[in-house]
Amino acid sequence: MSLKFAILGYLSTGPGTGWDISRQFDTGLGWFWTARHSQIYPELKRMTQDGLVERDSETVGEALERFSYSITDRGRALLAEFTASAPVYPPNRDAERLQFIFADDTPEALRAHLEAHRERHTRRRTQLLEILDALRANTHERINLRVANRRAEGKSLTLGLRELAYQGELQRADLEIEWADGALDWLSDNTSY
Amino acid sequence: MSLKFAILGYLSTGPGTGWDISRQFDTGLGWFWTARHSQIYPELKRMTQDGLVERDSETVGEALERFSYSITDRGRALLAEFTASAPVYPPNRDAERLQFIFADDTPEALRAHLEAHRERHTRRRTQLLEILDALRANTHERINLRVANRRAEGKSLTLGLRELAYQGELQRADLEIEWADGALDWLSDNTSY
DNA sequence: TTGTCCATGTAAACAGTTACATGATTGA
DNA sequence: TCAATCATGTAACTGTTTACATGGACAA
Numbered sequence A, B: 001m002s003l004k005f006a007i008l009g010y011l012s013t014g015p016g017t018g019w020d021i022s023r024q025f026d027t028g029l030g031w032f033w034t035a036r037h038s039q040i041y042p043e044l045k046r047m048t049q050d051g052l053v054e055r056d057s058e059t060v061g062e063a064l065e066r067f068s069y070s071i072t073d074r075g076r077a078l079l080a081e082f083t084a085s086a087p088v089y090p091p092n093r094d095a096e097r098l099q100f101i102f103a104d105d106t107p108e109a110l111r112a113h114l115e116a117h118r119e120r121h122t123r124r125r126t127q128l129l130e131i132l133d134a135l136r137a138n139t140h141e142r143i144n145l146r147v148a149n150r151r152a153e154g155k156s157l158t159l160g161l162r163e164l165a166y167q168g169e170l171q172r173a174d175l176e177i178e179w180a181d182g183a184l185d186w187l188s189d190n191t192s193y
Numbered sequence C: 001t002t003g004t005c006c007a008t009g010t011a012a013a014c015a016g017t018t019a020c021a022t023g024a025t026t027g028a
Numbered sequence D: 001t002c003a004a005t006c007a008t009g010t011a012a013c014t015g016t017t018t019a020c021a022t023g024g025a026c027a028a
Helices: A002-011 A018-026 A037-049 A073-084 A095-101 A107-136 A141-148 A152-190 B002-011 B018-026 B037-049 B073-084 B095-101 B107-136 B141-148 B152-190
Strands: A053-060 A064-071 B053-060 B064-071
Touching: A002 A018, A002 A037, A002 A053, A002 A064, A002 A073, A002 B095, A018 A037, A018 A064, A037 A053, A037 A064, A064 A073, A073 B095, A073 B107, A095 A107, A095 B002, A095 B073, A095 B152, A107 A152, A107 B073, A141 A152, A152 B095, A152 B152, B002 B018, B002 B037, B002 B053, B002 B064, B002 B073, B018 B037, B018 B064, B037 B053, B037 B064, B064 B073, B095 B107, B107 B152, B141 B152
Parallel strands: none
Antiparallel strands: A053 A064, B053 B064
8 A cells, every 4th residue: 555655755756767666665765665666567557547647658778668657746645645644553563573582492593583683783774874974965866856846944844854764763773783782681691592 | 474483482382272362463462463363264274284283172162163273393393493593574664654754745744643653652652561560470371371381491581582572662662752752843943833 | 798787567476454254152 | 131252264355575577778
């Protein structure tokens, strides 16, 4: 359901191809939503049929046909409806925690498990710091485009929301690192492993 | 994929029915994994065929047939394989953040959005504190059963892992509340909304 | 000319949700 | 006897992943 809104959100900044959306899901936007190209192309087709986006084709080089999508007024309205609606929270599903709580029968694996947790979030942390730097230095192209399309008052809001969102991800990463450290300490103090 | 392991984990504490598993997903275990009964019953059937669990029936009252499942050695081995394996992280998908970053076109909704976020995690926080209390007071039945089935050295590990896991959830809730507070402050300082 | 990236699709399988369907037990 | 809870299933649909399939553009 939200894939549609991720795409609408992306296109609300400016037109783009299915490929662009796919790229974006691997980088900036990908912190909040992702999808494979195999899901994107059929979705864009459906959205075109529903009048949420418009597709026009351009030819690159000799023969490569490329389809660029732009958001329509209907799409913009639906996106506004989404952003203004009450958040809906997904069910709790955390396979990693499941591994953790049932690891009392395989305690040898616990330390490696927690170190993997720590490393993952340390990596995320580094990546997030880079994004935040780019955001503050105004070198994040797509966001600059979005900011440019807004009038003076809206500019700081666009940037502020992004910064808050990435900041939130950063805090989450920091928390996970601290949690893993605490758990590793506890392990050292309480088991022979 | 992980539903199987959530069920195996549950049954590794002691036998239970599909209904029991469903109940558990609404309470304790539900913080880490959930599923509807429509997914549980077919999964139990498959797991029985795969020899991971064993089913036997008992009759309650006059006519109600109830099926109790117990984990097999094969099931236990597969669970151990799971808990000892490296964690696999799901793709980032956070519809709420999507609402947030694209709300620069519907700023009137932002305050309500952040307050909903705050309330959700405040509610979660309260529930988690109750669970942690029960854990420390040893009134959490299912976990007591699990602890009881372990030898002296394992007992503190079982309890410790649970406590760390719920503690982690609590920290996550606290973080979200702080984040929302910070974002609300920022909003007050930086926009007319 | 070769490798990397750009670019667009489809099909089958798997995971999860919603809705449909039924009925017994227990306690107030 | 009524309501809440216990109890087990199936069917249709939606969302997501993996694999299959194809080919052009561009730079070294």
